[in-house]
Amino acid sequence: MEIFDWGVVAAYFVLVFGVAILATRRRKKSDSQDFFLAGRNAGWFVVGASLFASNIGSEHLVGLAGTGAASGIAVGQFEILAGLILLLLGWLFVPFYMRSGVFTMPEFLEKRYSEGAKFYLAIISIIGYVLTKISVTIAAGGIVFQSLMGLDFWTGAVIVVVATGLYTIWGGLRAVLYTDVLQMIVLLLGAVAVTVIGLQAVGGWSALRVEAGDAAFSLWRPMSDPEFPWTGILFGAPILGVWYWCTDQYIVQRVLSAHGLEQARRGTIFAAWLKQLPLFLFVVPGIIAATLAERGLFVLDSPDAALPTLVAQLLPVGFKGLVVAGLLAALMSSLSSVFNSCSTIVTMDIYKRFHEDASERLLVLVGRLSTAALVGLGLLWIPFMSRISGQFYTYLQSVQAYISPPIAAVFLVGILWPRASAKGAGWALGVGAVLGIGRLILELNKDALQGIWLTLAVENFLHVAIILFLVSFLVLVVGSLIFPDAEPEQDLTWHAVFRDGQAIPTKGRTRDIWLSLGVVAAVAVLWIYFS
Known part of the structure; x- marks a missing residue:
């Protein structure tokens, strides 16, 4: 890193905080809808950029290159498949979410099924965010x-957590969305370079x-491939994709902030196009x-050293700063999103459940305090990260692959x-x-297994x-x-949501x-x- 590179990174931080300040000045009032869903007034470009x-x-970035x-x-x-799943989000799921008027995905499950389903998803989401997304991003x-x-x-980790936490606590989702637009641009510029x-x-x-x-340029691998079998890609990956892109608060909160169905749908289409770029970039x-x-x-010390080594060895002065800014943009956008999404679930699904009469002002305060608590947890977690093996993190991340199929099925x-019932979902x-x-x-004990158990592991x-x-x-x-439920849910059925063309507005539909x-x-x- 030369002086000019440091200047590029410093300019990035100035721009991020400048955008966050300008975004928060645009808000008309400080209530829970504005803090957690940006007033439900985001346009398609902002929604799509934030999704990406x-x-x-x-x-x-490091993992894909590695x-x-x-x-x-x-x-x-x-x-590539994420693009198709994003279309499913925009055309199928979003109309249901918009009609229900929910703030969170656990809240949607409560409206569709029961309070038990809501709390299951809320607790699973919070634990998953804290132990995987927040910790890995900080690392x-x-x-x-x-x-x-x-x-x-440790200095770098603290800078990232505190800087991201500041504008997330102050501006809520509105600050997150608009800084995401800037961060998408910086990220793509660095990757193109x-x-x-x-x-x-x-x-x-x-x-x-x-x-x-x-072989290196083939997307299709045999069914026996240990990493990417074609059967798993075509039939297994979409299941994980439905969970992540269509039911996870971390992602769906962006489309819930859109100014109507048309803007939400168009935002998912924009993001679907953007998701065709990572293969090349x-x-x-x-x-x-x-x-x-x-x-x-x-020399590559390990496959995961591919991107840092390429940057260090090939990029001239200035471009290194741009790529570092792109990497910072990637991790700060992810961290701010998980801070805001997790605080939304804590406030709207946990706190509000026990304080139904809480004022809008109090809900925003709880949202900010819970975001600050997440920042604090992130900081406290840093000293322990070096003591936990990388293998542990691998298994921790794999938990998502095992909890997501039932959630995807329930949604x-x-x-x-319409006849899907609360007890059936439970x-x-x-x-x-x-299972x-x-x-x-x-999987954790596979070295001691044999026969059918080893096969399953x-x-x-x-x-x-x-x-x-x-x-x-x-099940x-x-x-x-x-x-069966005594009275099957009628308001969120296919017929109720899509009747009279309400779910798919005619404006811009053909385009x-x-x-x-x-x-x-x-x-x-592709x-x-x-092939």
């Missing part, structure tokens, strides 16, 4: 400061494809790094089948959780997700038939249909080209 920026964290360096572009399937921030900026790990300069160093796209080989740089390492230009069946969530935890226990997690989803689906359907078909066509082209 919140999803892409620094650990995401997996690309180790095993090629197959990991890009998750990014990534410390690593960025340490490896690329030469600062102490790395990719273009890397391709120049390797001799161009054609040279890279020849040198890396066809985040995965391909990993292959470039591996190729240049094979030539002996530099999908709930909006498509049984599905319970059975799914037990998911059982798989995790087997080592089966690809995407295949496990398929099984868990099908079991949860069957939900059977449970609903055996224990949005064509833009959505364009995303589908882009996915098809699948064919990289």
Whole structure:
């Protein structure tokens, strides 16, 4: 990092806080709807940019490049498929969410099923956010400061947590959304710089494809592949995608902030187009790094060192600062989003449940205090992170793959089948959780297992997700038939939501249909080209 690079990073921080201040000045009143949902007044560009920026964290960038360096572009399937799932969010799920008028996904489950379903999702979400998203993002921030900026790990981690916490506490979701727009732009500029300069160093796209080989540039792997089997990609990854993109508060809160259905839908379409970029901007740089390492230009200590090494070795003065700013943008947008989403669940689903008469002012105060508490937890967690193995974090992250199929089943069946009952949903969530935890226990003890138990322990997690989803689906359907609700939910059924064209406003509908078909066509082209 030269002086000019530091200047670029400093300019990034000034811009972020400037945008946050300007965004909060635009609010007309300080109430819970403004603090947690930006007054439900966000436009499609802001919604789409925030969806993309919140999803892409620094650990995401490092992980995609690292997996690309180790095993090629197959990991890009998750990014490509996300585009299709985002269309599902905009065209199918959002009309239900908008009609229900909810602040959170647990609140939607309460309206559709019961209070028990609400509390299950609320507790699972809070624990997952604190132990995985917040901790991993903080660690990534410390690593960025340490490896690329030469600062102490703890100093870097504290700077990231405090800086992000300040504007999130002050401005709520409105500040998060508008800073996400800036951070998306900075993130994409940094990624483009790395990719273009890397391709120049390797001799161009054609040279890279020849040198890396066809296997590295194939999106499709055999069913026996331990990481990305085609069966798991086509049938398992969409299940995890539905949970993450369509039912997770961390993501859905962005579309709930939109100014009406049209803006929400168009925001998801915009994000779907953006999600076709990571294959080229985040995965391909990993292959470039591996190729240049094979030539002996530099040494990769590990696959995950692909992106930092590429930045350090190839980028000229100024561009390093831009890429570091992009990495900071990625982790700060993710961290601010999880702070705000988690505080929304704590306030609206936990606190408000026991204080139904709480004033709007008090709810905003509780939201700010809970955000501050999350910042404090993040800071307290930092000293313990070095004592916990990377393997532990891997298993912790894999928990999401095991708890998400039953949640996806409960949401999908709930909006498509009016007879889905509260008891059926409770049984599905319970059975799914037990089976998911059982798989995790087997995975942790796989070295001591044999026979059928070993097979179950080592089966690809995407295949496990398929099984868990099908079991949860069957339990939900059977449970609903055996224990029907006295009065099936009518207000959130398919017919009620979509009657008279209310769910899909005519304004801009034709254009949005064509833009959505364009995303589908882009996915098809990528699948064919990289087959």
